[in-house]
Amino acid sequence: MVSNLNNVIVTAKNDRHISEAQAISERLALPFVAELDSAGLMLRLTAERLELVQAGPDAPGPVYVDFIAGAMGHRRRYGGGRGQLVAKAVGVKKNKIPTLIDATAGLGRDAFVLAKLGCRVQMIERSAVVAELLFDGMRRARQDDEVAEIISRMSLRVADASDYLNGLSEAERPDVVYVDPMHPERSKTAAVKKEMRLFRALVGDDEDDVRLLQAALMAAHKRVVVKRPRKSEAIPGPKPSLVYEGKSTRFDVYLSR
Template sequence: MTGETLQVEQLSRYQLVQTPARLELHDTHDPKVGAVYVDFVEGKAQYRRKFGGGKGQDIAKAIGLHKFKHPHVIDATAGLGRESFVLATLGCTVTLLERSPVVHALLADGLKRALASDDQETLEIASRMTLYPADAHVWLTELPAVAWPDVIYLDPMFPDRQKSALVQKEMRFFHEVVGADPDSDGLLALAQERAKRRVVVKRPRHAPELHGCKPAFVISGKTVRYDVYLGKATAQEHAHQE
């Protein structure tokens, strides 16, 4: 399939291209911006794995890795899988849900290459990640109670004000090809019903809370914050303690 292009959701501007190295998404109207692709083997993913701060990272604190050992996390809005890879690096078992066929194709390609890596640690991390082409609303609604995860992680679409070329390129792709997440408010309520321990929502630091719901607590960094809501089991534990 080398060089073969597939039209993406009737938007001929963006094309999936299978290169000899990987599957890439190209902007045919502005080729200078470069390709969008998923790479867990090299680049930023590996740099963050080695030098990102481990369990001291804000996302690790939000997920509760100081309390829960090897939790099962559902990344309900997987995107390009960066947070999922970080969580798998930290020992979580991660289920990735992605409803966009385009994004799912890029993720599946990146995960396949990671599972074929010569690096044993990358291989082990990737083996803790399972990807499904699914709408999170449908998936979580149909999920039997025995399979409810410890944590559900949400990173809904939100306009990003950062100016770097990389962010602009990827955000343009997500906004034009994937679209917004108008149903993210309802997803929060459903996630709170299904998560045993926590629901973690990633937000730009000064963005409003999702659905106006006040979180139990917040882990805030320079540009983003993590709003943490208690899942059913944890909320019941707190109620009994009181």
Template structure:
């Protein structure tokens, strides 16, 4: 995700958070720390990076604002998947090629975001490396992973996930040779129409990180460093990333996976 610098963001906390720790995070991110506040009463900032008893979150301010957005692996959709399991028949598992090999796949999620897709793949047995270049989103994801490690069910899955703070396109372009069996991309593209149904997370993310305008460079770098394939997740009707034509596509109800094979997977 793009590391665009927010213009209306501050760091704050509830009375139950450790103010010193939160203040240090604000200093690290170069953001103002406004101390203990109630988000609905804040008027000077549109968004808060807010710490409370449930962890770190992005919170829209003002009365009637939607609830917080946080990296969550023990509750919500991620928690439901964890409790009820999921097999290699899932579309994302097919997209990365899990049905084609018995090999434990190492997958580089180069646009990690809040880590939901990486968590699904880790839960299916893949070894995941996550890269997130937005310092704010990285902080949210690191917090979510830390909380997840305290959960007896989530912890073994999260042990399969390694988080890096890097710009993926630059990081991939600077080296040579394979970095992973599969490189997985889910870039943020320009949103061309106003849609009230756009997910809360996506609206907040756009306010923070902007669009991934370097997606063609990221795809090219990924193709140069993946061993077996590159997989790009896109909204179902969205255009493909500028560059080579994907060899195949897998479509779901709202999203699809563009698949760029490099060579065949080993059978074992």
């Protein structure tokens, strides 16, 4: 599904951030409103960060990117290194650090884990709103000495990944293409579900994953890694060469011939 930006407005939490928030609304061609009185989705600029919020009594908490603290901070400190399932799936070894395109950047969490392992990650995200949240998280993370070094290996481009991959020259082809499309039956834990509800309201389900897998298979020198919920079907197409199964997640690996 092509991202729907029509239902998003941009706002500022207080008067000091109005002009900066207006600049974001102009860049994304989204309406700016000064007051939070709508029940729709809002990109809200606060003193600390840019966040996606929904108005209304039953609304989930804000969605934003935080590479320094929270879950990503914890994973950075205690998440383990090359023993992690994702590292095995991607093929990170002591003397072999693959180049990578993350075709479905989202909030950049997987890309951050891979950059922490030493990979250079070119992230692609087609939702301009999601990308704006990610740019903002990267900007803040560059101000932290420890995290800045990891962020220096990550770059982000707003594009449709199938088109981007199809347009790569031979020299630009990466070792690995990493793919994690939105799936209708993702994790059911309450916390994830709440955050995903907002995220899904913004980007919808990625119903063109077959096309993306085909483009990824053509572009990757060594392998394509697809992240799936553990019990879900593989993306229709060729059978994965290897499967790595975790508690809730599975990685389908397609080795290049």
